[in-house]
Amino acid sequence: MSLKMLETLSRIQVLFFKLPEPVAEALQESLQGCNGCFHTVHELNELKQLLETTEYSLVLLGAESAASCDNDLRDLQAIINPEKCVLLVCPNGDAAVTVAEAAKFDVVQDVINLHDHQLLLERKCGLYLELLQRRLQAQEIQPQQLTRHDPVTGLVNVSLMRHFLLKAMARALRNDRRLAVLYIDLDDFHCINESFGLNGGNSLLKSVGQRIKNCIRIGDLVSRYQNDAFMVVLDEIRHDKDVEKVAQQIMGQLNTPHDLSGVPIISHASIGISFYPQGSIGIEGLIDQAIQAMRWVKLHGKNNLHVAGSEEQAGKGLKNKSFIH
Structure with missing residues (x-):
């Protein structure tokens, strides 16, 4: 034969x-x-x-x-x-x-x-x-695979995320739909690295990435954008309030303790949200709006979410900022 x-x-x-x-x-x-x-x-x-x-x-x-x-x-x-x-x-x-x-x-x-x-x-x-x-x-x-995915979390990298976002923006204009970008920055993450070392920090980042991924739909995308920050693209959204619900769900998941070597760790995060199309902004402006909204949260107590362009803080933040319980 x-x-x-x-x-x-x-x-x-x-x-x-x-x-x-x-x-x-x-x-x-x-x-x-x-x-x-x-x-x-x-x-x-x-x-x-x-x-x-x-x-x-x-x-x-x-x-x-x-x-x-x-x-x-x-x-x-x-x-x-x-x-x-x-x-x-x-x-x-x-x-x-x-x-x-x-x-x-x-x-x-x-x-x-x-x-x-x-x-x-x-x-x-x-x-x-x-x-x-x-x-x-x-x-x-x-x-x-390594060139397209973050080696720590296994999530797509920045390059692939930006490519996905550009295509989603084109679809939004063509189909008269909206999309949202969530910029999620962990609060006081340096304390994790100081207490548990690099391996402990990487374990937490991997856990955070998986929890965020579990909160979004098939067809949406999450990436580790840089260091201790993640970015989510919610494609073809129907109502802006749905985006805030997803952000609140992510916050709830992150506020549930992670297990690091037998120690329960809570990963608080500040989340900034921007929408497209909104004005004439392109991809850089869209991402920057989400980052600026995240920074607004950092300046107003952390562990919360904020929509770009709004004057009031969206949602109710948790007062407990400690990361070890």
């Missing part, structure tokens, strides 16, 4: 270590399109060099006897990284190598007898190559 060539196989090699030539040739033929990715190796040093020059490898070890297999596996144990390499033990002829014996070595993935299971070996090679391909793809995706 022919197996489909993997697109990234040029970065994945198949190494036949002490495998009989006819078996190696049959496998290479069954994996169509893989010319140049196969190597037949008889010396350990040569195998080691090949492992060091390719990201991922599938190694098939030919075993003429249980004793020789045991010796080879001891050598391979020292040079194979299980995260980067899949090792199959292939007993040949009367070599009595059991799965239990091979399992003593962490690097062994499977044991397949060459004489009895040639077709199974071909299928297993295909499956393990697909496994290595997925690992390679995951390795490539991770940096992309």
Whole structure:
């Protein structure tokens, strides 16, 4: 049965270590399109060099006897990284190598007898190559995710948030709808870092981000905007009062104690709200209005919310400003 060539196989090699030539040739033929990715190796040093020059490898070890297999596996144990390499033990002829014996070595993935299971070996090679391909793809995706998401909270970063906001603003104008921006700045967050260190502060930021996310609808977005500040975009809102209700819900969630190493912590926040369209402001003006509204709260007691342009403080703040209960 022919197996489909993997697109990234040029970065994945198949190494036949002490495998009989006819078996190696049959496998290479069954994996169509893989010319140049196969190597037949008889010396350990040569195998080691090949492992060091390719990201991922599938190694098939030919075993003429249980004793020789045991010796080879001891050598391979020292040079194979299980995260980067899949090792199959292939007993040949009367070599009595059991799965239990091979399992003593962490690097062994499977044991397949060459004489009895040639077709199974071909299928297993295909499956393990697909496994290595997925690992390679995951390795490539991770940096992309890191560039789009905040590493501490897992929320989208500022760049992605601004892109989302620009598209939401265009939709609002096109559909004659409104949207709101909430700028949420934690009060006295420096006290958390001073008391619990950077790891404690990061744990709180992650918890805060998740609680905010739980308060908004699918289709809205929250990001960690900077340091201890978060920004929320509420898209296509029907009534301005609905936005204040969401902000109050967020405040209620943040005022519920977080658990930091067994210590209950309350994360008070000052929230500024701005709406779009409102006048002729663009994205910078919209965000700045929310920030200025947040600063108004900071100057008037913290732990509350304020709508940009309004003269009165919206909602009723909680008087207790302590963060440890």
